Amino acid sequence: MASINVKEEQEALIIRCQSGDRQAFMELVQTYQNMVFAILYRMLKEREEIEDLAQEVWVKVYQSIRKLKSPAAFRSWLHRIALNAFRDRMRQKGNQIAFSLDDSYQMDNGDSIQVEMEAPGLLPEEELLQTEWQERLEAAILELPYSHRAVIVMREIQGMSYDEIAFAMDISLGTVKSRIARAREKLIVRLSEYMKEKEGSQA
Amino acid sequence: MTDTFDPRRNTDISSFLDQEAPAGENTRQLLESSFGAQVHYRNIENISRACQQQGVPVGQHPGFLDRLMGALDGLEQLAETEDFECLSAWHDGMHPIEDETALEQGAAQTCLQNIRSLAQAMQALPQMQAQADFADIVMAALPQDHRDENERRLGQALQALPQIQAPEGFAQQVTQAIAQQESLAETNAQRLTAALQALPQPEVPAGFAQQVMQRIEALTQDTHSQNQQRLDLALQALPQIQAPADFAARVMQQIDTLQQPISAEDTENISACLDGELSEHESRQTLKALQANPALSRQHRQHQQLSAALQALPRPEATPGFVAKVMLATEQAARPKLFALPWLMRSRAGQMVAGFGLFGLLVMLSQTLVTGTQGPTEVATGPQVQIIQVEHQPEDLLFTDMIDMDNVLEHVAEEDYNLWIGG
Numbered sequence: 155m156a157s158i159n160v161k162e163e164q165e166a167l168i169i170r171c172q173s174g175d176r177q178a179f180m181e182l183v184q185t186y187q188n189m190v191f192a193i194l195y196r197m198l199k200e201r202e203e204i205e206d207l208a209q210e211v212w213v214k215v216y217q218s219i220r221k222l223k224s225p226a227a228f229r230s231w232l233h234r235i236a237l238n239a240f241r242d243r244m245r246q247k248g249n250q251i252a253f254s255l256d257d258s259y260q261m262d263n264g265d266s267i268q269v270e271m272e273a274p275g276l277l278p279e280e281e282l283l284q285t286e287w288q289e290r291l292e293a294a295i296l297e298l299p300y301s302h303r304a305v306i307v308m309r310e311i312q313g314m315s316y317d318e319i320a321f322a323m324d325i326s327l328g329t330v331k332s333r334i335a336r337a338r339e340k341l342i343v344r345l346s347e348y349m350k351e352k353e354g355s356q357a
Numbered sequence: 358m359t360d361t362f363d364p365r366r367n368t369d370i371s372s373f374l375d376q377e378a379p380a381g382e383n384t385r386q387l388l389e390s391s392f393g394a395q396v397h398y399r400n401i402e403n404i405s406r407a408c409q410q411q412g413v414p415v416g417q418h419p420g421f422l423d424r425l426m427g428a429l430d431g432l433e434q435l436a437e438t439e440d441f442e443c444l445s446a447w448h449d450g451m452h453p454i455e456d457e458t459a460l461e462q463g464a465a466q467t468c469l470q471n472i473r474s475l476a477q478a479m480q481a482l483p484q485m486q487a488q489a490d491f492a493d494i495v496m497a498a499l500p501q502d503h504r505d506e507n508e509r510r511l512g513q514a515l516q517a518l519p520q521i522q523a524p525e526g527f528a529q530q531v532t533q534a535i536a537q538q539e540s541l542a543e544t545n546a547q548r549l550t551a552a553l554q555a556l557p558q559p560e561v562p563a564g565f566a567q568q569v570m571q572r573i574e575a576l577t578q579d580t581h582s583q584n585q586q587r588l589d590l591a592l593q594a595l596p597q598i599q600a601p602a603d604f605a606a607r608v609m610q611q612i613d614t615l616q617q618p619i620s621a622e623d624t625e626n627i628s629a630c631l632d633g634e635l636s637e638h639e640s641r642q643t644l645k646a647l648q649a650n651p652a653l654s655r656q657h658r659q660h661q662q663l664s665a666a667l668q669a670l671p672r673p674e675a676t677p678g679f680v681a682k683v684m685l686a687t688e689q690a691a692r693p694k695l696f697a698l699p700w701l702m703r704s705r706a707g708q709m710v711a712g713f714g715l716f717g718l719l720v721m722l723s724q725t726l727v728t729g730t731q732g733p734t735e736v737a738t739g740p741q742v743q744i745i746q747v748e749h750q751p752e753d754l755l756f757t758d759m760i761d762m763d764n765v766l767e768h769v770a771e772e773d774y775n776l777w778i779g780g
Binding site for chain 2: 180208210216217288295313315331338341349
């Protein structure tokens with residue numbers, strides 16, 4: 155019941171924003187600012203640009219929120235704007251944006267960017283700190299192709315459903331399902347040796 | 358002078374020699390006067406010595422020497438008997454005598470007694486195995502004067518010794534025994550053969566010979582085959598390594614893993630199942646697949662581990678004052694940027710329109726200065742006119758009430774709006 159109330163409150167907040175209530179918009183930013191930071195944090199390798207990009211996202215939200223037909227889909231819509239902002243930033247940066255070894259980013263003009271990156275080295279020590287494991291995991295996420303990175307972050311980090319992800323990325327449910335599975339497989343492959351060590355040390 | 362010494366009737370010399378009795382006057386006189394007594398004395402002495410040399414325990418058999426010497430002395434006396442051999446042969450049952458009454462008379466009687474006595478004496482001898490040269494030693498011990506005679510007599514005496522008489526039918530029994538032994542040997546051989554044949558024979562599998570022949574043929578096919586066979590045999594002969602108890606199970610698990618490849622659909626289903634995005638039916642099917650496929654189950658565990666790790670990642674938070682920055686940015690973004698409108702300056706026509714617009718603005722300002730304050734006048738149609746109107750709104754109004762700004766912007770064409778906001 156509480157969650158329903160919260161949901162209704164959120165929808166009411168969005169409706170107020172759509173009517174031009176700046177106070178409501180401020181509350182909206184306060185509510186969802188960390189979510190935008192989280193998605194951008196996992197998508198963007200250049201961490202110093204996150205705040206700038208997040209600000210850009212919210213400006214676009216402010217400018218476009220009236221176009222949102224279903225306030226209930228705000229979260230997905232917010233992620234769509236964030237991902238579009240990220241993609242626009244990648245377009246602007248061109249080949250400065252890092253992609254995975256086995257992925258290429260298709261530019262609008264048809265060119266593909268292939269950027270080489272170092273494969274993650276395995277740490278030989280048996281006892282790795284949790285932070286080291288997280289750093290390795292975050293590095294592996296950033297090395298995923300954009301399409302896989304986006305879905306796995308939205309699913310695992312943001313806790314979004316497949317429907318929400320499908321809406322956010324404007325893709326089918328089947329594609330979401332497939333991409334999430336493939337993203338997980340790629341992460342497991344890249345972290346396999348470390349996961350074995352971690353599993354062994356826990357056993 | 359006739360020597361009347363009769364050794365058969367005198368035992369004093371023997372007792373004297375054996376030191377069992379003191380020599381009497383008669384014995385001394387006899388030994389001094391009688392040559393026969395002296396010979397007898399020497400014979401006893403020599404034979405005693407010979408017996409001692411041979412280790413014959415004469416002393417343990419009282420009267421032995423007496424009987425022996427008596428026998429020898431008797432032989433000496435009987436040496437003159439012509440029919441001695443006949444009597445000896447008769448005694449042994451080898452020579453029949455027609456008139457046996459003669460044996461009870463004269464010298465024949467004495468000779469026969471001597472033979473019997475000798476036989477008894479010899480039978481009474483301790484049965485010992487004498488050395489092969491015992492007779493020679495005895496004879497050598499005798500006085501040389503009577504050696505030849507004594508040797509002859511001893512030979513006769515030895516011949517006269519009782520021959521072992523085999524019982525009647527002994528030879529037949531022996532023959533039968535031998536025959537029986539031969540028969541038994543044959544029987545035993547037969548039994549042995551039968552026993553050997555009755556031993557449990559090793560089971561030879563059916564077709565064993567054929568297999569052997571095939572292997573032999575295979576071995577002779579070519580060198581490679583031979584080497585392979587030899588290698589197999591050598592490997593089989595190697596000490597067998599004891600595998601761990603669960604080795605077979607682990608191998609089978611590996612095989613199961615190999616035999617059950619994971620399809621992309623399986624992977625997608627376990628991933629979606631983990632996210633709770635499958636229907637009830639799909640979830641049941643996926644759980645069944647997990648139970649049946651160890652590799653899929655392992656992959657599922659990896660997904661779980663990865664998911665837990667991803668969800669445990671630290672969540673970045675917005676920087677302090679971020680909301681204020683956003684609000685300011687939205688205000689700034691909402692302000693139209695006249696001189697930044699790129700569409701206006703892109704084409705020559707646009708530049709001309711902008712020029713006219715600027716000219717109109719200057720005219721308007723001059724009129725305002727001449728006629729006083731009045732509302733803005735539309736000098737042209739299109740979005741730029743709207744912008745001009747906005748630019749003439751009081752500044753405080755523009756930045757204090759964004760709703761008014763938005764109302765103004767609502768009149769702007771959507772495509773131009775998108776161009777402004779860069780979307």
